[in-house]
Amino acid sequence: MSREKVTLSHVARLAGVSIITVSRVLNNKGRFSEATRARVLQAASQLGYVANTAARSLRGHPTQILGMVIPELVSPYFAELARAAADAASQMGYDLAVFTTSRDPERERERVGALLGGLADGLIIVVPIGSAAFLASLERSRAPVVLVNHFGAATHLPVVRADSFEGSLAAVRHLLALGHRRIGFITGAAHSSQAAERLRAYRECMLAAGLWDERLVRPGDFTQRRGVEAGHELLSLEDPPTAIFAASDLTAFGVIAAAQARGLQVPQDLSVVGFDNIPTAAHSHPSLTTVGHPIQAMGQAMVDLIIKAKAGEQVRDTLVEFPSELIVRESSAPPRTPGEKI
Amino acid sequence: MSREKVTLSHVARLAGVSIITVSRVLNNKGRFSEATRARVLQAASQLGYVANTAARSLRGHPTQILGMVIPELVSPYFAELARAAADAASQMGYDLAVFTTSRDPERERERVGALLGGLADGLIIVVPIGSAAFLASLERSRAPVVLVNHFGAATHLPVVRADSFEGSLAAVRHLLALGHRRIGFITGAAHSSQAAERLRAYRECMLAAGLWDERLVRPGDFTQRRGVEAGHELLSLEDPPTAIFAASDLTAFGVIAAAQARGLQVPQDLSVVGFDNIPTAAHSHPSLTTVGHPIQAMGQAMVDLIIKAKAGEQVRDTLVEFPSELIVRESSAPPRTPGEKI
DNA sequence: TGAGACAACGTTAACGCAAACACTATCACC
DNA sequence: GGTGATAGTGTTTGCGTTAACGTTGTCTCA
Numbered sequence: 001m002s003r004e005k006v007t008l009s010h011v012a013r014l015a016g017v018s019i020i021t022v023s024r025v026l027n028n029k030g031r032f033s034e035a036t037r038a039r040v041l042q043a044a045s046q047l048g049y050v051a052n053t054a055a056r057s058l059r060g061h062p063t064q065i066l067g068m069v070i071p072e073l074v075s076p077y078f079a080e081l082a083r084a085a086a087d088a089a090s091q092m093g094y095d096l097a098v099f100t101t102s103r104d105p106e107r108e109r110e111r112v113g114a115l116l117g118g119l120a121d122g123l124i125i126v127v128p129i130g131s132a133a134f135l136a137s138l139e140r141s142r143a144p145v146v147l148v149n150h151f152g153a154a155t156h157l158p159v160v161r162a163d164s165f166e167g168s169l170a171a172v173r174h175l176l177a178l179g180h181r182r183i184g185f186i187t188g189a190a191h192s193s194q195a196a197e198r199l200r201a202y203r204e205c206m207l208a209a210g211l212w213d214e215r216l217v218r219p220g221d222f223t224q225r226r227g228v229e230a231g232h233e234l235l236s237l238e239d240p241p242t243a244i245f246a247a248s249d250l251t252a253f254g255v256i257a258a259a260q261a262r263g264l265q266v267p268q269d270l271s272v273v274g275f276d277n278i279p280t281a282a283h284s285h286p287s288l289t290t291v292g293h294p295i296q297a298m299g300q301a302m303v304d305l306i307i308k309a310k311a312g313e314q315v316r317d318t319l320v321e322f323p324s325e326l327i328v329r330e331s332s333a334p335p336r337t338p339g340e341k342i
Numbered sequence: 343m344s345r346e347k348v349t350l351s352h353v354a355r356l357a358g359v360s361i362i363t364v365s366r367v368l369n370n371k372g373r374f375s376e377a378t379r380a381r382v383l384q385a386a387s388q389l390g391y392v393a394n395t396a397a398r399s400l401r402g403h404p405t406q407i408l409g410m411v412i413p414e415l416v417s418p419y420f421a422e423l424a425r426a427a428a429d430a431a432s433q434m435g436y437d438l439a440v441f442t443t444s445r446d447p448e449r450e451r452e453r454v455g456a457l458l459g460g461l462a463d464g465l466i467i468v469v470p471i472g473s474a475a476f477l478a479s480l481e482r483s484r485a486p487v488v489l490v491n492h493f494g495a496a497t498h499l500p501v502v503r504a505d506s507f508e509g510s511l512a513a514v515r516h517l518l519a520l521g522h523r524r525i526g527f528i529t530g531a532a533h534s535s536q537a538a539e540r541l542r543a544y545r546e547c548m549l550a551a552g553l554w555d556e557r558l559v560r561p562g563d564f565t566q567r568r569g570v571e572a573g574h575e576l577l578s579l580e581d582p583p584t585a586i587f588a589a590s591d592l593t594a595f596g597v598i599a600a601a602q603a604r605g606l607q608v609p610q611d612l613s614v615v616g617f618d619n620i621p622t623a624a625h626s627h628p629s630l631t632t633v634g635h636p637i638q639a640m641g642q643a644m645v646d647l648i649i650k651a652k653a654g655e656q657v658r659d660t661l662v663e664f665p666s667e668l669i670v671r672e673s674s675a676p677p678r679t680p681g682e683k684i
Numbered sequence: 685t686g687a688g689a690c691a692a693c694g695t696t697a698a699c700g701c702a703a704a705c706a707c708t709a710t711c712a713c714c
Numbered sequence: 715g716g717t718g719a720t721a722g723t724g725t726t727t728g729c730g731t732t733a734a735c736g737t738t739g740t741c742t743c744a
Contacts, residue, residue, distance in 0.1 A: 023731065055729070095441060280592070400731090687742105
């Protein structure tokens with residue numbers, strides 16, 4: 001019923017015991033009589049006492065909060081990743097605080113420091129922010145940190161990542177097996193290592209098949225808007241592709257929209273394959289052939305690693321890698337043979 | 343270069359000054375000579391000093407972190423809301439920590455308390471978690487809190503919300519004006535007050551037009567999956583609707599997928615209108631007619647209110663309400679007249 | 685009956701930081 | 715040459731919590 005903050009000493013006074021006794025009862029740690037326990041709980045509840053997290057943390061008590069830094073919230077892939085981590089954390093009795101990457105690396109560094117300086121018990125970092133120096137300083141801090149989808153600078157920090165290469169290879173081979181020869185590709189965002197892997201797989205596969213053509217590759221940024229644009233660009237070629245592999249599902253949907261806007265049918269006139277297996281991919285028409293990561297398992301792995309690190313287990317140089325998997329749905333089919341044009 | 347945590351006193355020792363001098367230099371507060379400043383900064387950087395947020399917070403220093411509690415990350419609407427809040431917060435020099443709602447109300451209450459007990463300077467709560475009692479206890483705590491899209495129990499806490507009624511009314515009237523008479527509706531999640539408003543507008547409008555038919559209303563949950571199902575349900579009626587208004591864009595896309603799977607064309611055979619104006623709505627084919635909220639402005643309003651409250655300004659009973667707006671795109675058109683069936 | 689065991693609770697200190705206050709030079713000025 | 719202003723710096727204290735240790739009281743058993 002008080003209006004300002006209630007501390008242990010208020011509860012203690014009301015219950016007629018010492019501060020430390022209240023602390024023990026509320027933390028269920030140490031010895032106390034049943035009668036005391038009842039009185040303390042009654043007093044605490046009457047005053048609406050809530051422990052001050054900052055003080056606890058200062059004293060070395062864990063906050064039960066894990067921090068997660070992701071590039072953005074709006075992208076379905078990152079949203080799913082965050083959800084998976086949140087689920088796993090919740091199951092282990094933690095809360096997950098999600099932050100989006102700051103544009104300013106200096107500020108980013110400060111924030112990571114602040115998080116580890118009492119706010120969070122551990123940190124899940126989804127993109128390699130900043131330099132090798134930054135990673136090195138994280139290492140030195142000995143804080144429980146796990147990097148996700150990190151392919152960059154060498155580090156001893158534990159890493160959870162999903163392969164993009166094999167899945168992309170499977171996607172392109174799937175299109176080749178269907179009989180496609182002109183297969184377009186729309187890349188992901190320039191700085192993304194995952195995007196680089198997807199492009200690498202496409203390039204390698206097309207080169208091996210003797211089908212590489214630079215004009216079939218268009219830059220993208222994982223967005224649907226760019227998918228529409230790049231789709232039109234590819235379909236405007238004098239010798240347009242019969243299939244397009246996009247580095248994200250959103251981009252793939254953009255391609256489908258572009259194709260439909262031009263009066264083309266998917267998959268009859270154009271096969272489209274995405275990447276990410278976002279929820280929408282299964283519930284669109286046509287449903288989307290795509291490559292997926294085991295996101296639930298990745299979330300679990302991140303949280304497990306953090307908790308292990310907190311418990312003092314050795315996690316240096318741990319690398320947990322998950323496979324990507326091709327999921328064939330309706331948006332990919334054999335190309336029309338020359339004879340059966342509309 | 344140290345491996346354990348570096349405190350002010352370490353920096354002080356290395357710089358050959360007292361703790362408070364280091365504090366002053368790093369916070370750029372109070373007086374100190376240029377020489378001292380340089381030595382302190384050098385020492386701090388050499389040791390990799392980062393201020394301990396918990397200790398600062400305990401001392402009354404703000405953390406520059408705002409907390410936000412949303413029901414889920416994966417829904418595009420909430421993701422956009424979080425993004426808007428994060429942008430606004432960043433602009434004001436704050437970081438935004440996003441939490442998803444816990445299933446357990448007791449745990450939720452604890453967490454909110456913990457956040458306000460030293461972790462965050464303020465809290466943006468997107469759904470009315472729990473009871474009037476919970477809101478009352480939040481009020482008593484005098485912490486900077488703002489409720490978003492709260493339509494429930496009476497409270498003196500500041501509220502930012504967007505209208506859903508007028509926009510929904512406009513959507514249904516738009517379909518009526520196009521000539522539709524059988525207009526289906528797919529609701530949002532059962533517990534959502536926004537969903538209730540959208541249904542209320544639909545119902546009121548259809549009743550007023552003398553077109554109300556209970557069978558045209560199907561329960562939904564804002565998801566695309568459910569949109570596919572409910573779409574098939576509606577289109578399987580003996581007298582199917584010529585237009586469907588869905589309480590979310592994802593659901594609307596589900597309806598479109600269902601229609602297309604049945605060989606129907608949108609909008610020629612079926613008009614579809616969504617709600618939320620998610621980014622995808624503009625870049626799909628057909629692009630989606632929908633109702634939108636001014637999400638950027640809402641995010642700004644949330645953060646402004648929190649900051650005002652922190653500064654001691656009176657925000658009791660403040661209600662900032664934003665209008666919803668119909669955005670007409672390609673997915674809505676006049677119904678086929680009886681004569682022009684396929 | 686008194687020594688010892690142990691349960692129940694309290695006192696004190698410390699976590700890292702910054703505000704309040706206190707102190708010492710240095711300098712200007714009458 | 716003393717007064718006071720001011721710049722630069724240090725000491726102390728307390729934020730709310732919990733760990734370590736200390737104290738008190740009760741009970742058991744030889």
